[in-house]
Amino acid sequence: MKRTYVLDTNVILYSPGAIFSFGENDVVIPEVVLEELDSFKKDKNDLGANARYASRLLDKLRKEGKLNKGVELPGGGKLRVEMNHQDTIIPIPWDKAKPDNRIIQVCKGLKEQGEDVCLITKDIFERIKADTVDIDVEDFYEKVVPENDSQYTGRIELYASSDKIDEFYHNKVIDIKDLVYYCSSNDEYKIPNLYSNEFIILHSLDNPRKTALGRFDGKKVIPLYYKDMCPLGLTPRNVGQKFMLESLYTNATTAPLVIVKGPAGTAKTLFSLAVGLNKILEEGTNQYRRVLVCRPNVTMDEDIGFLPGTEEEKISPFMRPVFDNLEILVDSDEKERYKNEKELTDKIRELFDRRIITTEAVAYLRGRSIVKNWVIIDEAQNLTPKQVKAIITRVGEGTKLMLIGDPDQIDHPFLDSRSNGLCYASEKMKGSDLCYQVTLKYDECERSPLAYEASKRL
Secondary structure, eight states: OOOEEEEOHHHHHHOGGGGGOSTTSEEEEEHHHHHHHHHHTTOSSHHHHHHHHHHHHHHHHHTTSOTTTOEEOTTSOEEEEEOOOTTOOOOTTSOTTSHHHHHHHHHHHHHHTTOOEEEEOSOHHHHHHHHHTTOEEEOOOSSOOOOGGGSOOSEEEEEEOHHHHHHHHHHSOBOGGGOBEEETTTTEEEOOOOOTTOEEEEEESSOTTOEEEEEEOSSSEEEOSSTTOOGGGOOOOSHHHHHHHHHHHSOTTTOSEEEEEOOTTSOHHHHHHHHHHIIIIISOOOOOSEEEEEETTOOSSTTTOSOSSOHHHHHGGGGHHHHHHHHHHHOOOTTTTTTOHHHHHHHHHHHHHTTSEEEEEGGGGTTOOBOSEEEEETTGGGSOHHHHHHHHTTBOTTOEEEEEEOTTOOOOTTOOTTTSHHHHHHHHHTTOTTEEEEEOOGGGOOSOHHHHHHHHHO
């Protein structure tokens, strides 16, 4: 039976192409959604861009027929703008002037006249309210990403005999047919299905104390080459950080994209900055021109205002986490580090004055071709799939791009653990020969004993 999908404003702002995502079913846009889209059209951020794009789509469809009667969609269904059902009864306390309530009123009216209605919204409270009046309701995912527990982590634990592990240490290679994966659901060992560049913790089947670390190169498992590196005196303290070092130290030709997911305190930003600065300041190979740090929640319009100052001065409050990490890196002596605050600040300031490190708003990466840069996108979980695609496609020759973030700390109103750009990129790039990635675990939090305790309990 053909269904009628009613779209909320937030769905169209998240993905204007959602209009074409329902196949042969009908799509309804309540007139209040048009009003809300109109209020966003002048915004200079992504929401404004999506509102303007949606207006162009609707205007194009308008020329093919009457939107109030229904216009044919490519999938076989029809799109119409719904103006009616003003008198449909909804709970008395609900203000009919509120857009969310008006949208639910339209859904209820369509259902009462016999249509199989489903409301599509990214607003959790609206989904709850719709459910209370017996309206079917669903979230919308433009790009399907698995639930948290099923998402790609870039690492796996495998088992082999002690003899094979000894051979691995001696020959620097082990065949995949000599490895097995433990499946806890049915308590048996199976042959693993590995992705290219997946990291491996290898355990002995007969000696629990014998282990090894490796990486699947697409054909066989090979050892890690950079796991014991100490960029700017920073030493890896756990397996996840060793995998991260391997990803970061591998040259930009082999691994131009690195994706690191993990909870707060696992040193994602710290190691990304440390390796980048080490390559520029210590190695002296001129492999990279500078470290470029961007954060997606930095805007350059009304949120900051047109205040005096350079771009870096305007966005510096948003880059405070980066400065915190630099304080650790420019002075490795923990006891002496904070005795002279001015000297510490001057050391950091010098990095920016010499343009060894630069900071930008993510929006300013559009249209660029970034060559020979060490690019860190911090808090990448606040990117949309469209934004992350735009950023990755900016990478030019010799540039290495790091996408780092915590999928459990999303600030974007329309994103969650399945729809954010970081997890989307992770799923779509798994198995790529040009991408290394790793997910750090909660027990790999090294910020402080309190941070580790909180990550377990809260």
